[in-house]
Amino acid sequence: MPDSSGKIDIYNSFGANVTETTPANDMIDNNTSILSINSTDKDVLTTSSAASPGRTRGLEKGLPEFIILADLTAEEATDKPPDGLYAWAVVFACLISLMLSIGINDAYGVYQQHYQLSEFPQATTAIISWVGTTQFLVMCVGGIFSGFLCEHFDTRILNAIGAVIMGIAFIAASFCRSIEMLMVTQGLLYGLGASFPFVAGTSIPSQWFTKRRGLATGIALSGSGIGGMWMTSATSTLITSLGRPWAMRVTGIISMAAVLAVSPWMRVRLVPNRSERLIDWSMVKDLRFNMFLIALVFAIAAYFGPFYQIPSYSVLVLHKSESWGSNMDTLMNGLSIVGRLVVGLLADAVGPLNLLILNMVLAAVSLLVLWVPFDTVGTLVAVDILFGFAIGGVVSVIPVVAAEVFGLARLPSIIGLLFIGYFAGGLLGVPPMSALLDNVGHRTDYKSSILYMAMLPVCSLVFLLLMRLIITRRIWVRV
Incomplete structure (x- = not known):
């Protein structure tokens, strides 16, 4: 050699x-x-x-x-240069797409609170949580196929198709009066539509930048936090003033219109010059990728727990109002925006994997050290702030780590492969937490659920450290 x-x-x-x-x-x-x-x-x-x-x-x-x-060749899909004005227009389009696709999913805690306390009080927490869980799981499964489609078809058209399906799903859900039908519309159908802007918005920004890739990706992915923040507040207000059906109709129309409007800029810059395989299974031969995938499973499992449970926890344990609980989700989404931007800004200098590990430490501390032993308003606010910041950084830097370590040309399909981890994380997260709350905590004692939630980022941290040790054993080095 x-x-x-x-x-x-x-x-x-x-x-x-x-x-x-x-x-x-x-x-x-x-x-x-x-x-x-x-x-x-x-x-x-x-x-x-x-x-x-x-x-x-x-x-x-x-x-x-x-x-x-990784693949040695890739074709340029456009004559637009990287790092230019058009590249930033792509980032803005990805921000809007993620703001509506993931942001609406992040705001499901408001629906969970409404279903649990008002509309379906006899249903178990676990059953109700499956509406939001189905939404996310289908988004992940659809993301596997979306990654493949984004490499072979025009992502602008795929994004527009996703927008229409998202809008139809929420409008249809507004007429549903049972949890089962909500699982089909708000859960399955919306998740299917959102998978297109989800995978495109996550993978495209990295292809358009060579100098400020971390910052650009962080800005684009901050859209999910922005969406979660204003959608949480707006959904709570709409349900209170107009009722749940009209809240869903308004949400469906807005999401469809906004994502359709930015679809012309949702385009890839590179397409791989390779096989027609749906998933790049060769990646599973890479030990680093296996560690990354397992860490991702635990990270995603931890992600949605606080968003889903804090609103009802605020009412049932801290005896605060429903609006106060919704505001806690709004605050957490707001801090996740800050986390995405800060981590994106630092990733290019410090190293994306280093920052992913640091943010996972903060997430573990927020849940295990603060939330598990304390049941006070002050500690919940601290959990909200620290976990929101940390998990926002985790989400924004995952695609950057994938791009830096495994390459850009097949990033959409690699992200699609990572969605298998997202899917597994979705199953490992909210459903077991909700089952513990129902069966161990009898729907009022959240201790067992929170303890389970707190161990997930710890497990993720272990595998991230193993991944880093495989790459390098030097501590002070950019990775």
Whole structure:
């Protein structure tokens, strides 16, 4: 593998001065330095010997067995350059799309509170929570297919189709009077429609930036926090003033109109020059990816618990009003916006994986140290602030980690593969928490549910640390 100087020159097509000369023995020593060649643009990998195929094959053979090479070529789908004004227009379009797709899902806690306390008081918490859980799970399953479709069809059209389905789903849900029908409309149908803007809005921003990728992704993904914040407050107000049916109709019309309006800018910049496989299963050969996927499962499992349970917890345990409980979700969504932006701003300098680990520590502390032992208004506000900030940063940096470690060209399908982890996390999160609340806490004692919730970010942290150890054992290094 090494030449006579013991060095390998890797040329990446991202502009000038991109030659990276790395000691060959560093590439495999402790699996620390360059562990894969990421497919970040067309003609991604060439070598100093006029892109000699022999040297490329030698490089591949010299890597550890569990490290795989990503795709080496990708085609540009547009003549628009990265990092320009058009790229920021794409970021804004992704922000709006995520604001409505994930933001509405984040606001489900208000519906959960309304169903539990007013509309379906005889139903168990676990049954009611399945409406929101179905919404998220179908979004994840649909995301697997959406990632594949985004690589083969115009994402602008796919985004528009998703917008129409989202709107129809909520308008149809407004006429439903049973939990079962709400699962079909508010849950299944809406999740299917939202999967298109979800996967596109998550994966597209990274393709349009080479210099401020973390910041751009953080801004785009802040849309989900913005949506969760204003949708939580707006949904509570609409239900109180107009009733649940008209609240859903208004939500459906707004979501459909807004996502349709920005769909012309929802376009990919790179498409892979590779196979027609639905999912890039070769990624499961990469030990780093396996650690990342397992960590993601636990992170997503922890994500929705506080959003779903804090509104009713505020009423039943702290004896606050329903509006106060809804405001706690609004506050948490607001802090998640700050977390997304701060982490996005720092990711390019500090390293996205480093920040993902740090934010998971903060999430674990907020639940395990603050919420588990205390039942006071002050500690709940502290949990709201710390967890909201931390989990917002976690969500925003996940696509950046995927892009940095595994490459850009097939990022939509890699994100689609990660949605298997999102799906598993959805099953591992809210349903068991709700079952514990029903069967152990008898719908009023949240201790067992909160303790279970608190252990999830701890488990995620363990696997993130293992992933980082595989990449490098040096502490003060950007990863």
